[in-house]
């Protein structure tokens with residue numbers, strides 16, 4: 744684990760990368776972190792090709808760019824991840840992540856918090872290793888628990904849940920190979936949050952939880968996932 748020094752209130756500005764299957768509870772844990780440690784963490788400002796909405800401030804809400812500019816940034820490898828939603832392109836640049844820990848107008852620095860997928864983790868490791876983040880994998884107690892959570896959340900139909908589970912199986916295989924600094928098994932939210940907080944504060948001994956044993960269902964799902 745490495746740390747950066749700062750003159751602000753945060754002594755450790757190492758970016759935190761949270762990664763884990765859809766529905767595993769990343770947003771839930773992030774919400775707890777923001778409530779428990781207010782003003783210490785910040786999200787990077789994304790780039791987008793969509794038009795600003797009333798009240799949105801360039802460079803604050805988003806970096807608004809043209810499609811050409813966006814494509815140029817993609818070609819330069821500037822993004823840790825990018826995707827198209829509803830015809831508009833969105834991306835998280837390495838520079839935007841670095842900017843989080845630079846002093847803002849009030850002089851305060853924040854620690855960047857990223858919620859990205861395994862593809863993004865691989866890109867950081869391959870092309871943006873200088874960010875030196877703390878890589879945390881949030882693991883489900885089991886694939887069947889993840890299925891129940893996704894079903895209970897009620898935001899996806901069966902087909903989408905199947906796709907998410909196949910993706911989850913491949914992300915879990917990547918995590919089992921030891922690419923993350925810390926594993927947090929989100930069985931009980933408060934217990935999981937305790938481990939996450941200790942990892943972020945640098946007081947965790949070891950690498951957190953063990954990955955759950957690979958289940959037969961997970962193996963079968965993995966064969967259906969796009970290779971990542």
Ligand SMILES: Nc1ncnc2c1ncn2[C@@H]1O[C@H](COP(=O)(O)OP(=O)(O)OP(=O)(O)O)[C@@H](O)[C@H]1O
Pocket residue numbers: 763764765766767768769770771772892893895896929930931932
């Ligand atoms: N430890 C837990 N036990 C049971 N349910 C949980 C737990 N943690 C989160 N949940 C529930 O699981 C669902 C998915 O959680 P959440 O939306 O935080 O996942 P996510 O990882 O952010 O998903 P996505 O990547 O799709 O946005 C929510 O309904 C949440 O309340």
